[in-house]
Amino acid sequence: MNVMLTELLHFMSRPNIAVDLGTANTRIYSSLNGETTDNPSSINLVVRKTTPVSNEYFQYINNKISTKPLRRGVIVDLKNATILLKKLVNKNRKSLLSPMALATAPIGTTEKERDLLRKALMNAGTSHVAIIPESRAAAIGAGLDLALPQAQMLLDIGDGVTEMAVFRGGRILYHATVHLACSDLHRSVRSTILARHRVQLENASIEKLTHVISSMQNEQESNVGIFDVSGIDAVQGKRVHCCLNRKDVINALEPVLMKITVIIVNFLKKLPDKIYSEILESGITLTGGGACIAGMDSLIARRTNIKVRVALDPLHAVINGARLSLNYWIGKEDGWENFTWPKLTAFR
Numbered sequence: 001m002n003v004m005l006t007e008l009l010h011f012m013s014r015p016n017i018a019v020d021l022g023t024a025n026t027r028i029y030s031s032l033n034g035e036t037t038d039n040p041s042s043i044n045l046v047v048r049k050t051t052p053v054s055n056e057y058f059q060y061i062n063n064k065i066s067t068k069p070l071r072r073g074v075i076v077d078l079k080n081a082t083i084l085l086k087k088l089v090n091k092n093r094k095s096l097l098s099p100m101a102l103a104t105a106p107i108g109t110t111e112k113e114r115d116l117l118r119k120a121l122m123n124a125g126t127s128h129v130a131i132i133p134e135s136r137a138a139a140i141g142a143g144l145d146l147a148l149p150q151a152q153m154l155l156d157i158g159d160g161v162t163e164m165a166v167f168r169g170g171r172i173l174y175h176a177t178v179h180l181a182c183s184d185l186h187r188s189v190r191s192t193i194l195a196r197h198r199v200q201l202e203n204a205s206i207e208k209l210t211h212v213i214s215s216m217q218n219e220q221e222s223n224v225g226i227f228d229v230s231g232i233d234a235v236q237g238k239r240v241h242c243c244l245n246r247k248d249v250i251n252a253l254e255p256v257l258m259k260i261t262v263i264i265v266n267f268l269k270k271l272p273d274k275i276y277s278e279i280l281e282s283g284i285t286l287t288g289g290g291a292c293i294a295g296m297d298s299l300i301a302r303r304t305n306i307k308v309r310v311a312l313d314p315l316h317a318v319i320n321g322a323r324l325s326l327n328y329w330i331g332k333e334d335g336w337e338n339f340t341w342p343k344l345t346a347f348r
């Protein structure tokens with residue numbers, strides 16, 4: 001009898017999803033199958049070949065013609081954000097029951113921006129939407145014990161947004177959202193190579209080039225070395241090979257890295273002495289795609305003089321934290337109502 005009742009309850013219970021709608025990647029966890037999927041935050045707009053260009057160039061251009069409904073972690077195109085989410089939400093429907101969604105948003109978003117996220121998810125077919133700060137989810141996903149009485153700092157470097165948050169006793173004490181992240185590193189490398197070699201590199205090649213950061217502290221190593229990369233000649237539209245100096249790539253990255261690290265140092269400088277000294281002891285936990293760049297952790301550690309720990313699965317820290325929060329509250333009385341955006345004071 002008990003088994004039948006449990007099965008009936010399971011059948012009737014709504015599916016739940018956790019959503020990390022990022023600038024570059026959308027990650028969704030589904031309670032239906034317990035799985036997390038990674039999807040690009042873009043929609044390809046297929047075009048027909050009308051001019052005589054090589055198939056390779058046409059394919060390259062076709063891949064480029066996509067629309068991204070998010071800029072710097074917030075929705076700027078509600079219609080396409082809904083289309084993007086609808087496909088993913090539909091996979092998580094259970095008969096007539098639409099899923100309830102726990103989403104994350106950058107801590108520095110406005111009420112209006114979070115309303116857009118809520119609207120996109122509701123339009124996409126969810127029945128309820130609750131939103132929690134991305135940094136909190138990232139910290140939980142990275143394994144931080146937020147209830148500790150000692151201050152801990154989370155640094156998430158994503159594609160469009162860098163977030164910093166200091167946690168203590170279960171609360172977010174200080175936070176900052178900065179519109180400078182991996183995409184700015186990529187843009188700088190892309191434009192330098194285009195100007196110098198007339199070559200358009202694919203995103204994957206540029207992503208690989210960012211790993212030169214790991215050789216930056218070694219003057220000798222950073223001065224030598226040549227990368228052989230292939231890309232599309234911007235004038236002839238053909239695939240070509242070009243040789244890049246390690247130093248040129250470093251010089252393209254350095255101004256952006258300098259801005260990012262100065263912002264982190266200034267954030268730390270403004271913290272009260274007691275909090276700062278606690279972070280000096282507990283260190284900084286690094287998440288997001290930026291944490292996957294070789295040498296990023298040691299560069300930040302060198303420039304802040306604070307130890308930096310890369311989370312175990314930095315790309316999935318936010319969605320894993322959202323999943324853990326979701327699973328913790330599911331089934332609890334008023335569980336859904338517990339997901340409220342915290343009252344945060346701006347930290348300037």
Ligand SMILES: Nc1ncnc2c1ncn2[C@@H]1O[C@H](COP(=O)(O)OP(=O)(O)OP(=O)(O)O)[C@@H](O)[C@H]1O
Pocket residue numbers: 021022023024025026072073157158159160161162181182183207208210287288289290292293294315
């Ligand atoms: N192994 C890697 N090496 C270098 N760069 C990487 C690697 N993995 C991911 N990235 C970069 O990280 C970025 C994506 O990170 P992430 O998925 O955290 O961003 P997002 O959550 O979509 O964006 P945001 O949080 O800023 O809205 C991309 O710019 C990608 O090129």
Ligand SMILES: [Mg+2]
Pocket residue numbers: 022023158159288318
């Ligand atoms: Mg992110």
